Amino acid sequence: MTDHERLLSGRTAVVTGGARGLGKAIAKELADRGVNVALLGLEEDALARTATELPTVSRSWPVDITDDDAMVHAAEDVHRLMGPVLIVVANAGVAEAGPFLDSDPASWRRVIEVNLIGSAVTARSFLPQLLDTRGHYLQIASIASIGAVPMMSAYCASKAGVESFANSLRAETAPCGVSVGIAYLNWIDTDMIRDADRYTVMRKLRSHMPQPARAVSSVEHMAHRVVTSVERRASSVYAPGWLRSSQLVRGVLPGVITQVARRKLTHSRYAATGLLGAGGRAARRATVRNGGRTADPR
Template sequence: MTDRKHVLSGRTAVVTGAARGLGQAVAHELADRGVRVALLGLEEEALARTAHHLPTASHHWHVDVTDDEAMARVAEDIARRLGPVSVVVANAGVAEGGPFTDSDPDSWRRVIEVNLVGSAVTARTFLPQLLRTRGHYLQIASLASIGAAPMMSAYCASKAGVESLAHSLRAELAPRGVGVGIAYLNWIDTDMIRDADQHAVLRELRAHMPPPARRTYPAQYVARRVVTAVERRSHSVYVPGWLRCVQAVRAALPGPVARLTRRELIRSQFTGTGLLGAGGRAAESAGRSRA
């Protein structure tokens, strides 16, 4: 156990939203450390390509994380094919931007469904296996969990919600041997963020953030930090590390954010982005098919 590279070797992990971006990078990082990985998501071809290139026995499942019954079936199949789950990384997420008053209700609701409800469904589905293995659940959160930003109300609300969910689960599950961690992350070089930069509202939002908060981090770098936190069963991981300082002053943030918004952003006319990136388009399509 002193060599963390082998702590997870031979175990089974679930990664949601694993078709691309951070989820894909986390799946590769886990597999490089000897983990069998179950990749869950909505983009079947991308999931299959990712699973094919992993060095360990891994499989993929096309599933909507908001669908309780489908997730239950997937959980049974994972246990049968790969063994009981020891690690769950609740990564699936989508985002949109724009003024709340002009937002599309369906897109706004879908962000909440995927990010918050989907995380709850993921936890509920796999907790029976995590209880048996005394495993670890890692919730992917965000700087948006700590300080809400204008023009991203659905995303900020959903990420604040998953933070609270993870805190509640940690208190409930610690006596039963299951670890719960939260990953507080900032901008990551994914197609979702690259798509965000094509929209004036989100370009403007980033432009008014402090310079360190504008930096984008490679997905593989973030994935290494995230998987190391899983190995350590850490309560939290911050990427970049200075986000921990923001946590300490979060109560003071709403006032400055409101003043900045009033001075800089409200003067401009912005339109909504819709769900961002290929993952967002897949989530939108899945949401329509379930409606």
């Protein structure tokens, strides 16, 4: 056991979007390193199953991360039942694809709400505990934070937003001993990506990317990289590692992407996908208005 692992063993971490996919894999990786995990998300049954599968003391809270009041109550419950939180992984996220003009306004807005607003609500709810423990907040971002692509305007906007939010938060909390990291991740083998591959727009989008950018990594590999960065309280983690070099050319990426789009998309029309994957369906069913959850009739 490394010194970092000894420091984390027996402590409490929060993972949002922990019912499946990357969130579930991160929770398992943390638990395998001795961390007790609080799982937050919309899918109550799946969250509870994940919690029972973990080897440490773990619990689940069914909650919409965009609901300020519900998240404050969840944070209080986590502290009361599991002790003060040392680690928060803001992982919950949804996506949609297709032309912006044809996108459903409610789905487009929901991507921003979950990915960006939900991350901010998560930080606001748990930051008092992180200040007490001098803990670590990790924001799951994306290659889309570095280079926006056509047909994914909501997702790219939300991920660029969480990158800026995390950078700002890092500067604010550094004097208090709280560290903030950003995980820049490429395509991951989750149900969201598998669902996306059913749509022509997503298959076309990936086919126009350079070969390394089209590769799909396992959730286990990505979770290992993410949790190792948490142990080290790293300010950033890039997976795959070549993503780090994209920071050097991000200034020219919009022009390059526009030129490619002008050649490849001029005569094409693609249908909007709506929210993707099981997590997207759960987010579509639950909307938050004025602090209360209402069923989405669609």
